[in-house]
Amino acid sequence: MVFDPVSYLALAGLLGAALLTSTDAQAQPMNVGDAMVAATAYHDNGDYERDFTSVIQDASEWVRFRASHVTKPALVLDIDETSLSNWPEIAANQFAYYRNGRCDDLPKGPCGVIAWETSAKAQAFPSTLALYKMARQHGVTVFFVTGRSEGEREGTAHNLEAAGYQGWSELVLRPEGSHTASASDYKSAERARIEKLGYHIIANIGDQPSDLAGGHAERGFLLPNPFYRVP
Numbered sequence: 001m002v003f004d005p006v007s008y009l010a011l012a013g014l015l016g017a018a019l020l021t022s023t024d025a026q027a028q029p030m031n032v033g034d035a036m037v038a039a040t041a042y043h044d045n046g047d048y049e050r051d052f053t054s055v056i057q058d059a060s061e062w063v064r065f066r067a068s069h070v071t072k073p074a075l076v077l078d079i080d081e082t083s084l085s086n087w088p089e090i091a092a093n094q095f096a097y098y099r100n101g102r103c104d105d106l107p108k109g110p111c112g113v114i115a116w117e118t119s120a121k122a123q124a125f126p127s128t129l130a131l132y133k134m135a136r137q138h139g140v141t142v143f144f145v146t147g148r149s150e151g152e153r154e155g156t157a158h159n160l161e162a163a164g165y166q167g168w169s170e171l172v173l174r175p176e177g178s179h180t181a182s183a184s185d186y187k188s189a190e191r192a193r194i195e196k197l198g199y200h201i202i203a204n205i206g207d208q209p210s211d212l213a214g215g216h217a218e219r220g221f222l223l224p225n226p227f228y229r230v231p
């Protein structure tokens with residue numbers, strides 16, 4: 001047998017790969033590149049819209065059922081990835097977060113988040129908008145409670161209106177420069193304030209567990225979002 005260094009190295013490489021696969025695969029941390037591919041596929045293949053709509057349908061049935069059973073029924077809606085879709089910005093940034101900087105080269109990035117949000121170009125999720133309109137028709141008062149800051153009030157209000165959300169009661173934004181360990185600290189306190197106004201929050205809908213934690217709603221509905229996490 002003639003020693004062939006190239007074949008020998010290739011074989012050694014294959015064996016090495018096999019050993020890694022068989023012995024080390026479970027010890028590997030999640031790969032960010034793989035997660036990006038999976039998240040993009042989840043959005044593009046329709047699974048995201050299917051799962052999103054399923055949660056909104058559950059929430060719609062609950063809101064329709066409860067609206068006439070309480071006095072001053074209220075609905076609390078998160079904005080980003082709940083009422084408005086930021087997918088053009090998310091995709092352009094490949095799931096990275098660029099707070100500052102311009103966003104005028106879409107669909108290419110980078111796209112600064114503040115610039116994107118003040119551009120007021122985000123589209124409504126059709127299922128959430130349908131829920132919103134149904135709730136309003138049933139006499140439900142709607143509060144948007146968002147992690148966006150006060151400096152974005154004008155652009156955010158304009159975007160909500162332009163996307164079809166008209167007739168809401170209040171847009172609650174974070175005071176400029178405020179910080180809490182979790183968004184839930186701020187959001188649950190705002191729901192408590194809404195309750196003190198005499199409203200009965202029948203549903204609270206968001207895409208982050210921190211949107212729902214802390215109670216002050218009859219039911220919370222968690223939408224899918226594998227694209228980013230808000231602590």
Ligand SMILES: [Mg+2]
Pocket residue numbers: 078079080081082206207208
């Ligand atoms: Mg959100």
